[in-house]
Amino acid sequence: MKRFAELLDRLSYEPGRNNKLRLMTDYFRHTPDPDRGYALAALTGALSFQFAKPNVLRTLITERTDPVLFGLSRDYVGDTSETIALMWPAPLPRTRSAALTPRSGGEGSGVGGEPVLFETPPTPNPSPPFAPRMGGGERTERSANAKLDTSVPSLADVVATISTLGKAQLPAQLARWLDALDETGRWALLKLVTGALRVGVSARLAKTAAAALGDKDVQEIELLWPGLAPPYTELFAWLEGRSEKPSSSDPAPFRPAMLAHAVEETDFSALDPADYLAEWKWDGIRVQASAGTHGGRRQCRLYSRTGEDISRSFPDLLDSLRFEGSIDGELLVVREGRVQSFNVLQQRLNRKTVTPKLTAEFPAHLRVYDLLVDGTEDLRERPFAERRARLEAFIERRNDPRIDISPLIPFATWDELAAARADPAAAGAREDADAVEGLMLKRRDAPYVPGRPKGPWWKWKRDPFTVDAVLMYAQRGSGKRSSFYSDYTFGVWTVNDGEEVLVPVGKAYFGFTDEELLEIDRFVRCNTVERFGPVREVVHERNRGLVLEVAFEGLQRSSRHKSGLAMRFPRISRLRWDKPPGEADRLETLEALLDTRAASAVPNR
């Protein structure tokens, strides 16, 4: 655990990609199995512990410290795990220098030269369930803690123990480890068990570091990855040249998805329309449907974009997955042959139980656009145009009403395609146009590459809606934005009791550049009218305040918001320092949008 904590600690401060790689490869080289395998699993997000939820940790710390002080500290630090790691009361007597010898007072409330010091420790909890930290003499926390190192668990111990512990035993075990570890160790442990490392390492970078151990290309690991499980001993054995390349035995494995970059207007000059095919970009959920047989075992699964098995949420689709292969597509709700908007689809998601009523009301449908495996033949190295032809034949053979193919959009020039993007209904999407959120451009000759390679696939979204709103409240952010006021609540004008007032219509915490963040942060600090914990109310009058141009993807009615509206995917697109708040948009402007594409097919509940 100590080495792993050191690795995370160094990674968290290291800005350079190459140095991060060096740190990780070095760790993999010098750490034995199974610890290094669990480290790789942690870095790639492959570990998850059912019971180690943030509220378990919060309970642990609030049992030991003052909840008010914890709340203030959490707001300041911007990271729950780190706050707990820093605040965790050391179990050993902790002492400080004897500088506090009181001076005998003059005619004031002196205590005569009596060396009165505090007798009780200044711990926030009046009757703490742990030993006092104050004694006499020097500060000896570090050296005293070193003696406890023997009780510090290994990474593999931690993983094995947590995976087998029941919900009731977990808190006490975590507390014992937290007592045994130092601040860095506590931080690493909490990051590990909650699964949010945030040390600036992507899964791909961690795999790249592992690949470097055996001088292999990361692509080879990506292809093997779905068939592997922590602690990856066979992977490391292969990387170190001690055994054969591992093979997958899962009949329906997940194949890492290929993703697109957003295309900018300036990109088009370098692109030749003849090289690309275009499809609609559907506003649904990207899924991969895989089915196959291995050793007599038949398996079919529906995966999310990140490889999460979501089959159980869509039992109505599983009957349609009686094929051999792997398809990439969009999960949509289709009623009477018409694709419903994302607002409708959303009502099928995140349900604990999927009832027949739900599946009848929101029937799931697959609209597919790529074929990764046909039978047992892996097509991913083949050009897209060839995969597309194979896909068309594959879907035709299936002849399943729940699976259809995403049509191609004919075009010869970028201008023609721009016209299609501006009016999908006229360009072939017809009454499904409400569920179109833009276009996809795919190079005809591109293989299917996991990750987000630049060039082969582009997404070209429809223009967002924008509104000029006034900044009303700002809240401190988390993670790397901790201490910056980076979450903004904004409002538009309306009339209330005959008076012009701002009503909040949304909250956004991205879209701005780092420089703009600094500017807004400064504005917030200099124009605070009131504080509510981590939230500041900032000046918002007709002539004083900050106007934000907010972009958003859609709008729906909401009884949870005072304005009666909820924005989808709002973000700050521009700072309007030039615009007086009095000239910001009005609620009526937004309400008018409710009758257009912005709110199409709004659910009626």
Added chain:
Amino acid sequence: MPANIRPEDILMPTPAGVCCKPGGFYIDPTRPVEKALITHGHSDHARAGHGAVMATQETLDLMRLRYGENFAGTTQAVSYGETVTLGGARVTFHPAGHVLGSAQIAVECNGLRIVAAGDYKDVGDPTCAPFELVQCDVFITEATFGLPVFRHGDPDGEIGKLLHSAALFPDRAHLIGAYSLGKAQRVIALIRKAGYDQPIYLHGAMETITRYYERRGIALGELRAVRDAKKDELAGAIAICPPSALQEVWSRRFPDPVSSFASGWMRVRARARQRGVELPLVISDHSDWDGLTATIAATGAPEIWVTHGQEDALVHWCRQRGLKARPLDIVGYGDEDESDGVTDGKVDGKSAGDTP
């Protein structure tokens, strides 16, 4: 506490600083006033332009070095422990352990004693007189690190980290950002204490004050100016500079520098990352949470006033313990994240916009 007088009658918190009406003076005023008592030389406490200034000799010297001869109409030096009568108030300066010359100011009037501690720390520092505990009726404390996440730990351990890194990367220079008054000299003294005897290099903005420390008898070993050094000479070297210089073109004269920063803020990871610090050193001239709470308890004061920093948490802590406590909203000691002497940037000829 005498019942016939309210503390506010003696020291009145105003937006410009704490004002003593019976004595006719302000303590650390943030705007020019007729008569100012200054706790220490950091620029958010010691400003130029007052009529008369009373402070320790060191604080007056430091103000003169930073602002020039005419930084005040008149000056009066006070020694630690010396009591001066000003109008109806008796005033005594006691060591605050923050930086060279730093003082707590005890104000007594009608048998009631209020101590304005300024910035202080209760742990050892080879470059200044140790903090002295003064029993009082009202204690005015800072709260720069007034949250229980701030535990500064052992500064020698942090210096150990630095020297380990310097040994590990003999080809790279180690650049330590440190505030030019106090922190820089303390870091150098701690490095010497750890047995490092190579020359230590100084950014130009550090020289005047560091040389002043040496003149006051604080031994700092061999110091060289960065501007006189060649690039290859700086490989493996340790250099001290203002925090703002870490990100500037100035730092390019060093071979593959390791960016380090000595500050209590380094306890929080995001602070280090936001500054691009690779080697954070948790060394602070302010009290940490344990120091603040221990000191408050030890003063015996039944009433605590809390200023600049995380007032809410410390006020809450005091009230939980049955102490009367209030935050003082004094503007000008740096916003919450910009204290710890960041405003010193001005003095180094840099902008003060040294945001986190």
